[in-house]
Amino acid sequence: MTISWIIDHFCNLRCGHCYVDSVTKQTTNRISDNEIRQICKNISTISPEGIIISGGEPLLHPNLFSYLRETGRITEKLWICSNATVITRELIRRIKDFAVAGFSISLESPKDFINDQIRGQGSTRKIITAISLLRESGFDLIIDVTLMKDNIDHIELFFDFLTKYGIEKITFTRFRPIGRGARNKMKFSYNQSRHKEVLEKIVDCVIRYRDKVKVSVHDPLYEIVLSDYCSKNGLEISSLRSSQSYGCKAGTFWVGIGPNGDVSPCPLLLNLGVVIGNVLQQGLKEIIDNSKMIKKIQRRRSGINGCKNLGLCGCCLAHTYSCTQNLFAKDPMCWV
Ligand code: SF4
Ligand code: SF4
Numbered sequence: 281m282t283i284s285w286i287i288d289h290f291c292n293l294r295c296g297h298c299y300v301d302s303v304t305k306q307t308t309n310r311i312s313d314n315e316i317r318q319i320c321k322n323i324s325t326i327s328p329e330g331i332i333i334s335g336g337e338p339l340l341h342p343n344l345f346s347y348l349r350e351t352g353r354i355t356e357k358l359w360i361c362s363n364a365t366v367i368t369r370e371l372i373r374r375i376k377d378f379a380v381a382g383f384s385i386s387l388e389s390p391k392d393f394i395n396d397q398i399r400g401q402g403s404t405r406k407i408i409t410a411i412s413l414l415r416e417s418g419f420d421l422i423i424d425v426t427l428m429k430d431n432i433d434h435i436e437l438f439f440d441f442l443t444k445y446g447i448e449k450i451t452f453t454r455f456r457p458i459g460r461g462a463r464n465k466m467k468f469s470y471n472q473s474r475h476k477e478v479l480e481k482i483v484d485c486v487i488r489y490r491d492k493v494k495v496s497v498h499d500p501l502y503e504i505v506l507s508d509y510c511s512k513n514g515l516e517i518s519s520l521r522s523s524q525s526y527g528c529k530a531g532t533f534w535v536g537i538g539p540n541g542d543v544s545p546c547p548l549l550l551n552l553g554v555v556i557g558n559v560l561q562q563g564l565k566e567i568i569d570n571s572k573m574i575k576k577i578q579r580r581r582s583g584i585n586g587c588k589n590l591g592l593c594g595c596c597l598a599h600t601y602s603c604t605q606n607l608f609a610k611d612p613m614c615w616v
Contacts, residue, residue, distance in 0.1 A: 281568075282357075282525075282534040283328045284547040287347055288336040289539065293363050293400045294460075295388075297426055297468050299548050301459035302336045311540065311560075313346045318560055319541050320350040325563035330357030332384070334547070339366050345378065352379030359384055361424065365403050367410035372417050382420030384451065385411065389431045390441035398430065411445055422449040427499075428468040432478045439485050442493055449522075452482055453498040454613065456599045459551050472615040479505040486520055500527045500593040504616060507592060528594035531574040532581055535564070543567050545574055548598035554607070573607075580608060589616060 288310070291302035311319070323331070331351045338344060339362050352358050356379065364385045385407060389395040392404035414421055425431065425438060435452075442450060454475070457465035479502050486495045503517075503526050510517045525533035529546065536547025541560035544550040556574065557567030568574055580586070581594050587610075595611035603612045 281326055281328055282330040282332065282529075283323055283537055283564075284332045284334060284534055285347075285351070285537045286334050286336070286547055286550065287338050287344075287539055288341045290340060291335055291337040291363070292340060292366060293337070293403065295363075295386075295399050296464040297398070297428060297455055297461040299456055299458040299461050299551055300336060301551065308539070310341070310343065313343065315541070315560055316343065316346050316350050319537070320354055322559040322563045323351075323537070324354040325565035326568065328355050330359065331355045332359045332361055334361035337363055337366065339371065345374070348375065348378035348380060357381055359422075362386070363399065363403070363407075364410035365400075365406040367406075367413060369413055372413055372419075376417060380419070382422065383414055384422040384424045385414075386424045386426075387438075387441075388426060388428070389434050390437045391434065394430055394434075398428075408445070411447070415446065420449070421447050422451055422496075423447055424451050424453065426453050426455050427475075427478060428455045429470050430468075432470065432474065435478065435481045435485060439489050439493060442489075448492065449494045449496075451496040451498055454501075454596065454599070456548055456596065456602060458548055458598060458602045462602060472613050475501070475613050476505065476615050480509075483509050483520075490520075494522045496522045498529075499613075500596055501611065501613060501615075503527050503592045504589055527581070527592055528577075528597055530597045531568075531571070531577040532594075535568065545571075545577055546598050549601065552598065552601055554601065576608075587616070 286300060289300055289303050290306050333347055338360055358380050359382050360380060361384045387395060387407055388398040395404045438450060455461060455468045482497055483505055506520055507517050531545035536544045536550045537559060538550045541558045542550060542555045543557045543559055544554050556571040581591055597607050600609050600611050601607045
């Protein structure tokens with residue numbers, strides 16, 4: 281299982297779709313070095329496959345290096361999720377002392393005026409500078425895109441961007457109306473049939489760029505589109521997946537941890553108040569093993585009582601919960 285650890289809500293940007301509802305003024309107490317160590321000890325009870333450090337903007341956390349030191353001891357797959365606008369040569373030099381495998385960099389459009397509109401004036405220029413610095417230093421890179429009304433026509437342009445900057449990995453993530461995204465949902469959302477077309481366009485690019493780019497799509501419904509394509513073309517679906525995880529990852533392939541140690545089946549559910557325990561107080565293995573919610577999610581993924589695609593897809597629980605307050609209702613973006 282992978283851990284996605286939101287270490288802070290503080291961020292220098294104010295993106296309108298931010299599911300964490302990041303803040304530009306720190307209002308809550310941050311945990312101490314001892315508590316970071318305690319959480320890592322409790323996380324290590326599941327021997328996590330990987331850890332993703334995110335925020336807010338994690339690179340602005342005053343204790344960033346304590347997080348990197350402790351998490352680097354329990355996984356070889358340590359990733360930082362960043363908006364990349366505060367990356368400098370000096371910061372990279374210091375991060376090189378820790379076992380960080382790579383960076384996942386948010387970019388909402390290769391068109392700089394669109395990305396700047398969404399992420400803030402001047403952000404594209406800073407992101408491009410950061411990409412060169414990180415590549416020079418040998419870090420693995422993923423471009424992380426949130427699919428929204430403003431960028432769904434730019435799928436091909438993202439692949440041109442990757443080619444131009446020599447980047448081999450991209451993740452497309454569905455917009456979810458959570459956090460600040462809930463208040464701005466009219467601005468970013470689009471409908472189910474358009475979503476199906478966007479996912480089909482991504483499959484098309486996956487095929488065309490198969491030897492050059494590893495594409496992940498953080499949207500359970502992508503599996504439906506991918507499986508249709510594979511059955512029409514006589515392909516094994518696993519041959520087109522970029523990792524072993526598929527469909528909704530909540531409680532099956534990953535869990536989320538909040539700044540205070542709260543645990544949720546998914547980091548997006550944390551912000552909706554869905555909490556199953558706290559890793560400052562208990563081992564993560566104990567929390568997961570005793571969670572009725574995780575058992576229910578896993579049973580549901582085995583396809584009992586419901587849509588025949590639950591095993592493959594599973595609905596986005598966070599999107600569903602944000603719209604219906606029912607974790608196990610039908611995904612609002614489902615066209616099936
Ligand atoms: S109902 Fe849920 S599991 Fe079934 S296809 Fe739709 S999103 Fe996927
Ligand atoms: S609940 Fe949604 S955001 Fe969370 S893992 Fe499932 S699909 Fe992804």
